[in-house]
Structure formats: structure tokens, C-alpha cells
Amino acid sequence: MLQGMKRKLSRRQFLVTAAPLMVATAPLAGLAVAGAASADDSRPGSHSGGDMDGMEMTTGAGAGTKPSAYPGHASMIGPSVPSPAGPHEFDALLYPPASLPHQPGRVREYDIVATDRDIEVVNGVTFAAWTYNGTVPGPIIRATEDDLLRVKFHNAGSHPHTIHFHGIHPANMDGVFEIVDPGGSLTYEFPAKPYGMHLYHCHAAPLKKHIHKGLYGAFIIDPPTPRPPARELVMVMHGYDTDGDGANNIYAVNGPAFLYAKHPINVRRGELVRIYLANLTEFDLINSFHLHGEMFRYYPTGTGSAYEYTDTVMLCQGQRGILEIEFSNTGLFMFHAHVTEFTELGWMGYFNVSE
Numbered sequence: 001m002l003q004g005m006k007r008k009l010s011r012r013q014f015l016v017t018a019a020p021l022m023v024a025t026a027p028l029a030g031l032a033v034a035g036a037a038s039a040d041d042s043r044p045g046s047h048s049g050g051d052m053d054g055m056e057m058t059t060g061a062g063a064g065t066k067p068s069a070y071p072g073h074a075s076m077i078g079p080s081v082p083s084p085a086g087p088h089e090f091d092a093l094l095y096p097p098a099s100l101p102h103q104p105g106r107v108r109e110y111d112i113v114a115t116d117r118d119i120e121v122v123n124g125v126t127f128a129a130w131t132y133n134g135t136v137p138g139p140i141i142r143a144t145e146d147d148l149l150r151v152k153f154h155n156a157g158s159h160p161h162t163i164h165f166h167g168i169h170p171a172n173m174d175g176v177f178e179i180v181d182p183g184g185s186l187t188y189e190f191p192a193k194p195y196g197m198h199l200y201h202c203h204a205a206p207l208k209k210h211i212h213k214g215l216y217g218a219f220i221i222d223p224p225t226p227r228p229p230a231r232e233l234v235m236v237m238h239g240y241d242t243d244g245d246g247a248n249n250i251y252a253v254n255g256p257a258f259l260y261a262k263h264p265i266n267v268r269r270g271e272l273v274r275i276y277l278a279n280l281t282e283f284d285l286i287n288s289f290h291l292h293g294e295m296f297r298y299y300p301t302g303t304g305s306a307y308e309y310t311d312t313v314m315l316c317q318g319q320r321g322i323l324e325i326e327f328s329n330t331g332l333f334m335f336h337a338h339v340t341e342f343t344e345l346g347w348m349g350y351f352n353v354s355e
């Protein structure tokens, strides 16, 4: 009986439970923000953090608009959003380390430790994750083409794990056959190539389980001459199956659900915004990224100069690419999965574009 009372949140129940907190996207299109600009805006590479705290939001539908009968209905932005994330808690997963120009013989070293960890993914809902360095997704790994990448991996978790990198490397560095048992260690070492946006994940069996539990992350390889300066962001799209039914019931980018709805990302009008995007969502066949109010150049896998000019890209698991955006207008612009079910289950956020 006691087991039956254990909090269980199915995908459908989650929708019902959270429905009053979810806002229809339409009213947000007209949101006007008073006092959204703050000193924090000018911090380069800074996540807006608490900028939205205490701000006043009004619907832009015009004066005399009645307050919503649903107290939470127009609040899918700012402090009342049901995301457990602190203002800068996940900055290390959003802002990559700086790119470095090509330098023969350079070694780029990373330490990664696999651990079991319960993480709060939406207010009051925890997920028994398997993590790289304590977060889902794991840390951003970045190198320049031809750097010697050295990743020292230690398995402090309760199951055998590996790290499998996408890209080019020798067979014995592939993270498929070199299983690292709990308590064990392995150093992966290979020249980073080709330049582009890649990813890494555990490849122990059953693969589906080791990925959906949270063992994945972004892997950027810069071209020998770095890309033009930009406000660089990383977004790893993923999901959580918190009730173990083999389907995701919560979706996110870079950690907890609704992270960038609670803490919109500050950018400036006209500046180059570059997003390194990857899809690691398990169970669902596709995920997607859609931007409101602007178009972007999408470079598939980031390995060449050909791009599509669009506002929506669709990715299967393991697919990734680079987006380049210059916002024409100021204000709040939503971004979200255009698998719209995912939107209301956590995969949505905002850019706060200032002058």
C-alpha cells in the first residue's frame, strides 16, 4: 500500500497537475516587461539570472485587459515558473569555455566523474540520475581541431559506464568495448577532429538506459581559426522519465525544466548569438528548436559553411548543429520545441533582447 502512495507522476498526470501553471503561448507574445534591463545585462556572457525577479509583467493586449482568472496563467516567465534552478546555477552548461586558436602540440585536459545523483528537475519532482560531474547534461568539453584531447574518466557510480565521443578517433578510444566498472578509471586521449558541434555519451548496455539516465553532454571542436566573436551558448535538448514507464514526462535544455523561462537569457540587438545545439532526448524520435520573432542560419553539425536560413530545426537523437542569430528587435522572444507537447512539459525559454 505504501508503495502505491509513493508519488508517481505519469506524463498525463503531470500535464493535469501542472496545467494551471502552464500558460498558453499566445498571451506571451504581447508581454511587455518593465524594468527588465539591469546592470547584469552588460556582463558579457552573463546569464540574466535574477533580472526578472520582481519585474512587472503586463499583457500587451492593451489597456483595460482584465487580469486573468487563473493566477498562474500569465506567469510562465520569471520567478513563479516551477523550475528549481537558481539564477546562475547552470551557467556552466550554457556558456562554453572560450575558443582558442590552433596551436601545435597543445593538450586539452578534462576530468569527468560518473556519479549517481537525485536531481530536482521541476519543482518537487526528483529524478534518480546517473551524471557526469553531477549534472544532466554533463560538462561542456571544448577543444580546437588537432588539440590532443585528454579526458580522465573515473566511475564513481553504481553501474559500469564509458564515454563515447562523436567525431574521429581510434577504435580503442570509442567508449564501446572499454567498459569502466564502478571504482575504475580510464583516460581517453585522441586528437580532436573534425571541427564542428559534437556530443558525448555513455555507451554501456543497455544504451537506452545509460543515455536516458543522464550520461551525455556537448563536445565542441573549434576550427583552427576560431569562428568570429559572438555571444556563445550551448543548448543540449533532453528529457526525463521520472516514473520509469519508458517515456519522457518532462523536457528541458541544459538541466531543469523551464530553466530559461525562469531566467531568460540576455542578449543584445544586432550582436551575433551563436548556439551550439544538440539533441540527446531518449525515447522520442525527434526534438526541435524554434525561435520566435527572428530567423537564424543553421549549420548542420557545424562542419561546413553551408547553412539553411530558417526559424525551426528538427533533430533526431545525436543530431546537432550550430545556429547563428542576430536579433533585429528588442524585447522578449520565446524559443521552444516545436514538438509543442514538449514545450508545456518544460522545453521552453526566452531571450531578453536589449539595445
Ligand SMILES: [Cu+2]
Binding pocket: 159, 160, 161, 162, 202, 203, 204, 210, 215
Ligand atoms: Cu553508463
